[in-house]
Every structure is written in structure tokens, then in C-alpha cells.
Amino acid sequence: MASNIKRIGKVLYTSGDWENVVPNNGRSFSLKELQKHVGGNIERVHITGETKISDFDKRTMTVYCNEEGRLNSTLNHGASLLLGQELYGPILIVAPEQISK
Numbered sequence: 692m693a694s695n696i697k698r699i700g701k702v703l704y705t706s707g708d709w710e711n712v713v714p715n716n717g718r719s720f721s722l723k724e725l726q727k728h729v730g731g732n733i734e735r736v737h738i739t740g741e742t743k744i745s746d747f748d749k750r751t752m753t754v755y756c757n758e759e760g761r762l763n764s765t766l767n768h769g770a771s772l773l774l775g776q777e778l779y780g781p782i783l784i785v786a787p788e789q790i791s792k
Contacts (some may be wrong), residue, residue: 698713698714698717698718698719698785698786698788698789699711699712699713700712700713700714700720700728700783700784700785700786700789701783701784701785702728702781702782702783702784703767703769703770703773703781703782703784704767704781705764705765705766705767705768705769705779705780705781707768707769712728712783714789718789719788719789719790719791720783720785720789720790720791721791722791725755725783725790728755728781728783729755729756729757729760729780729781729782729783730757730760730764730780730781731757731758731759731760731763731780732757732758732759733755733756733757733758734755734756734757734758735753735754735755736754736755736756736774736776736778736782738752738754738774738775752784752785752786752787753784753785753786753787753789753790754774754782754783754784755782755783755785756770756778756779756780756781756782756783757779757780757781760778760779760780761777761779763780764779764780764781765779765780766778766779767779767780767781767782770782
């Protein structure tokens with residue numbers, strides 16, 4: 692039986708505000724959607740070292756940022772603290788199965 696539950700991702704902005712986002716098709720984000728949410732070309736954030744995230748959550752989430760964020764965005768203090776590394780611009784957090792293949 693197929694689920695009618697829409698999958699959501701979360702965007703963490705440099706202001707510290709969070710926004711729930713839903714893929715257009717309700718299941719998985721396209722490349723264009725990922726780019727829209729981070730404001731440009733995407734880069735996957737590798738979660739390593741000390742973070743504020745449990746080991747379970749590290750395995751069940753994928754994080755994306757703007758690959759040129761360091762050049763054209765401000766430091767995202769909340770994301771940097773959460774993930775234990777300097778991140779710039781908005782970040783998008785989704786489950787791995789939410790990415791279109």
C-alpha cells in the first residue's frame with residue numbers, strides 16, 4: 692500500500708530560521724529543487740567529527756549546501772554549530788531516499 696505522506700526536507704538559513712520544504716512531486720527532490728533551496732550549485736556536506744547530531748541521524752540524513760557559498764554567502768552559524776564545520780549560505784537537510792536518481 693503506497694503512502695500518501697509527503698516527504699519534507701528542512702532548510703536552515705543564515706538567519707537561524709528553519710523552513711520545511713516539500714518536493715514538487717511529494718516524494719523526491721530534483722536537482723533544480725536542491726539548487727533552488729541552497730541558492731546555486733549543490734555540494735553534499737560530509738558529516739564527520741564532532742557534531743550536535745546523533746549517529747543515527749548522521750546515517751539517515753543528507754545535507755546539501757551551495758558549493759560556492761564560501762565565496763558569495765555569509766557564514767551559517769547555526770549550521771556550522773550543528774554540523775561541526777564552517778558552512779555558508781542556506782543548507783538543506785533531507786533523507787537520502789528523497790533525492791531523485
